[in-house]
Amino acid sequence: MDEKVIIFDTTLRDGEQVPGCQLNTIEKIEVAQALEALGVDVIEAGFPISSPGDFNSVVEISKAITTPVICALTRAVKKDIEVAAEALQYAKKKRIHTGIGTSPFHIQYKIRTTPEEILKRAADAVKYAKKFVEDVEFYAEDAGRSENEYLARVIEAVIKAGATVVNIPDTTGYCLPEEYGAKIRYLKENVPNIGKATISTHCHNDLGMATANTMMGIINGARQAEVTMNGIGERAGNTSLEEIVMIIKSHHNLKLRTEVNSKLIFSTSRLVSTLMSMPVQSNKAIVGRNAFSHSSGIHQDGVLKNRENYEIIDPVEVGIRESSIILTARSGRAALKHRLELLGFNLGKEELDDIYHRFLLLADKKKEINDEDIRILTGEVFQGEKSLKLELLQVTCGKSAIPVATVGVKINGEIHTSTASGNGPIDAAFTAVKHLISKTVHLEEFLIQAITKGSDDLGKVHIQVEHQGKIYYGFGTNTDIITASVEAFIDAIAKIK
Ligand code: KIV
Ligand code: ZN
Numbered sequence: 001m002d003e004k005v006i007i008f009d010t011t012l013r014d015g016e017q018v019p020g021c022q023l024n025t026i027e028k029i030e031v032a033q034a035l036e037a038l039g040v041d042v043i044e045a046g047f048p049i050s051s052p053g054d055f056n057s058v059v060e061i062s063k064a065i066t067t068p069v070i071c072a073l074t075r076a077v078k079k080d081i082e083v084a085a086e087a088l089q090y091a092k093k094k095r096i097h098t099g100i101g102t103s104p105f106h107i108q109y110k111i112r113t114t115p116e117e118i119l120k121r122a123a124d125a126v127k128y129a130k131k132f133v134e135d136v137e138f139y140a141e142d143a144g145r146s147e148n149e150y151l152a153r154v155i156e157a158v159i160k161a162g163a164t165v166v167n168i169p170d171t172t173g174y175c176l177p178e179e180y181g182a183k184i185r186y187l188k189e190n191v192p193n194i195g196k197a198t199i200s201t202h203c204h205n206d207l208g209m210a211t212a213n214t215m216m217g218i219i220n221g222a223r224q225a226e227v228t229m230n231g232i233g234e235r236a237g238n239t240s241l242e243e244i245v246m247i248i249k250s251h252h253n254l255k256l257r258t259e260v261n262s263k264l265i266f267s268t269s270r271l272v273s274t275l276m277s278m279p280v281q282s283n284k285a286i287v288g289r290n291a292f293s294h295s296s297g298i299h300q301d302g303v304l305k306n307r308e309n310y311e312i313i314d315p316v317e318v319g320i321r322e323s324s325i326i327l328t329a330r331s332g333r334a335a336l337k338h339r340l341e342l343l344g345f346n347l348g349k350e351e352l353d354d355i356y357h358r359f360l361l362l363a364d365k366k367k368e369i370n371d372e373d374i375r376i377l378t379g380e381v382f383q384g385e386k387s388l389k390l391e392l393l394q395v396t397c398g399k400s401a402i403p404v405a406t407v408g409v410k411i412n413g414e415i416h417t418s419t420a421s422g423n424g425p426i427d428a429a430f431t432a433v434k435h436l437i438s439k440t441v442h443l444e445e446f447l448i449q450a451i452t453k454g455s456d457d458l459g460k461v462h463i464q465v466e467h468q469g470k471i472y473y474g475f476g477t478n479t480d481i482i483t484a485s486v487e488a489f490i491d492a493i494a495k496i497k
Contacts, residue, residue, distance in 0.1 A: 002257040005248060006224040007241065008042040008200065009035050011272060012061070013073055014238050015228035016046075021276040025057045031275060032061045034268045035229075036068055039260045040241070044097065044226075047073040048087035049080040055087050062091035069093040069135065076100040076125030085132035096129040099139030099167065102146040102154050115150055122154050126161035137165035139202065144170030148186045159193045165224060166197045170213055173206025173236060181216030188221040200224035203239045205231060210239040211285075215247060218256065229272040230280050230287060242269060242286040246313060266319035270445055279449050286318055289462070293324040297332030300325050304338050321471060327374075329363035336374075343371060343497065345378055370495055388437075388494040390487050391415050397425040405429035409436050409490060429486045439496055441465040441472075443489075448481055461488040467496050 012028055015021070023031065028045070035043050045061040046054040062070045070091040074080035076098055088094040100122050101110055107118055122138065129136040138158040143151055155166050168187065170180055180203070188194055201217035201224070203210040214225050231240035245260045269287040273280050282289040292315040294300045302309035303323060315323050325335050333356050340347060340355070347355065355377050362377065363369055372387075392408030392415075405428035406419040418435040422428030430443065445464035459481035463474040474492025478484035 002255050003223065005218055005244075005256050005258050006041045006198065006200075007039075007245065007258050007260055008044065008071070008224050008226045009040040009068075009228065009241060010044040010202075010226050010238065011035070011228040011232065011241075012057070013044040013046055014226075014234060015232040015272075016276075017234050018232055018237075018276070018278065021232065021278050023275055025053070025060050027275045028057045029060055029064045031229075031272060032065050034264075034271050036065050037261070038264045038268050039258075040068055041259060042069045042071050042095065042224075044071040044073060046087075049074065049077075049083045055083065058084075058087035059090060062088055062094070066092055069095050071095040071097050071137065074098045074125075074129070076121050078128055081125065081129050081132065085129075088133065093135070094133050095135040095137055095165075096133050097137040097139060097167070098125045098129050099141055100125065101141040102151055103142035103144075104147070105145060106142050119154055119157055123157040123161040126158045126163045130162040135164050136162055137167055137200065138163040139167040139169055141169060142171040143168040143183070144172060144175040144180065144203075148183055148190075151183070152187055152190045155187055155197075156191045156193060159191070159197045163197055165200050166194075167200040167202050167224075167226065168217070168222070169202035169226075170204060170210075171202075173204035173210060175203075175209070175213055177209060177212040177216040180213040181220040184217045184220040184222050198223050200226055201239070202226035204233065205236040205238065208236070210237070211243045211247070214239045214244055218244075218248075219254070230269050230278070230284065232272070232276065232278055240285070241265075242318065246286050246318065249317070250312060262317050263319045273447070274445075277448075279447050286313070291315075292320055292322075293326050295326040295328050296330045297335065300335035300338075301332050304334050327359075327363070327369040328367065329360060331359075331363070331369075339371070339374060340378070343374060347378075371497060372495065387412070388490045390483070390490050392417065393429060393483055393486055395425045395429060395482055397428075403428045405432050407432040407436070407486065409433060411436065425482050426485050429482060430489055433486065433489055433493070437493055439467055439493070441467050441493060441496070444471060446485070448485065459484045461485045463488040463492050465489070465492045465496075470496075472496055 032043055045058045048055040048058050058072050072084035072088050074084045084096050126136050126138050140154055199222040201214045201222045203213040225244050227241040227244055228238040229241050231237040242265045245258050248256045248258055280287055294303050299310045336356055336359055358377050389410040391410050394406045397403040402421055403425045404421045408415050408417045416436050418432040420428050420431035422431050444466045447462040449460045461476045461484040465472050472492045472495045474488040476484040476487030
């Protein structure tokens with residue numbers, strides 16, 4: 001039987017520490033519910049002493065969530081622990097996460113005390129937390145740069161004081177995977193009472209090694225991984241939930257498992273990204289836009305012959321409908337033939353050669369070849385809403401104003417206009433566009449990114465719409481983000497066959 005690795009999600013605590021990503025209580029509840037559906041074991045809901053807002057969020061999340069343990073962070077300070085216990089009063093399953101720095105840096109320069117005093121304060125904090133809850137996790141802050149021998153003494157003392165979980169954070173993301181793995185092994189082999197607690201990893205990504213370090217921790221005996229969705233967190237972020245879950249799922253030889261329903265990974269990733277206004281980088285493992293798209297000819301040919309030639313994970317396993325083959329100047333005949341077939345063209349060799357030649361000429365001028373381009377290449381005259389183009393956009397919005405938008409869209413050479421209201425300018429404009437088209441579309445993803453810094457920046461919008469079970473992508477760029485959004489929406493709709 002595979003051994004379980006506990007997934008401790010700290011998106012709402014360490015993840016939320018990212019500047020500009022703060023959520024309100026309602027949004028935090030929405031994320032917590034998505035994490036519960038995803039199947040995480042522990043949700044770190046906040047740091048209650050840090051602000052009344054955080055306190056309130058822990059209270060409300062405790063009320064809203066049933067299955068996962070709700071955890072609240074504290075320092076090794078009595079008042080913090082009391083406030084955390086109060087915030088957790090409604091949690092069905094609760095945990096206090098208390099701790100203190102154990103590295104020479106933290107002891108000498110941050111806390112300005114002695115190692116013996118730290119040891120006492122650590123054990124006292126755990127004992128005090130035990131008065132309120134049974135489940136107490138202890139973190140040895142900056143354990144990554146702490147001396148193993150001293151760390152082992154601290155861990156032994158806190159387990160004696162009642163800690164159920166001992167967290168070994170690589171707070172600064174400094175450790176090498178070998179080094180972090182050896183640290184966990186050292187604790188397993190040298191802390192006499194280690195069998196009474198679960199060892200937890202908590203790695204930061206400053207050197208891009210958070211996932212590797214976490215895996216080395218697990219391989220060496222840790223059975224809880226502290227992670228965030230999309231790897232968000234302080235500085236370069238924390239270990240990504242999706243990476244750990246999919247590594248464990250893909251490497252059967254590790255004989256490990258998690259309770260996460262991987263098919264909900266993509267939707268949870270997008271929910272967190274949208275609510276936190278934190279776009280996921282395109283090449284992000286598992287959840288990036290390009291994680292399952294293929295653009296080089298050799299790879300496209302290989303994937304079309306057998307997906308597993310170039311994909312170690314079936315995208316369906318993480319909630320993505322299918323791998324995508326992006327047609328560019330590097331695409332080969334096989335990819336073009338495949339796309340033509342999807343569009344309903346079954347061509348003979350000569351016809352295919354001819355279209356492929358014209359395809360390459362066009363691809364040299366245009367980054368990506370879309371379905372409409374292919375139809376033009378085949379000489380087919382498109383019937384219906386072929387070239388949609390935004391010609392006019394007028395929006396009224398602002399505080400206390402009802403958002404209203406008028407759009408003018410060129411459809412097959414003729415301009416049609418429509419006016420609609422909505423809960424914001426974008427909703428109003430999208431509704432007005434929908435009035436002009438005959439197809440039913442659902443907005444699946446909507447992402448606005450600034451290209452550089454500054455209020456005069458260009459806004460870049462990515463959109464995904466769904467029509468009859470298929471996804472269509474649209475892009476728009478403009479200094480006016482509402483215009484960019486409507487252009488992206490129209491771009492996606494124009495791609496519908
Ligand atoms: O990185 C860290 O050390 C932490 C602790 C507070 C657990 O986030
Ligand atoms: Zn951290």
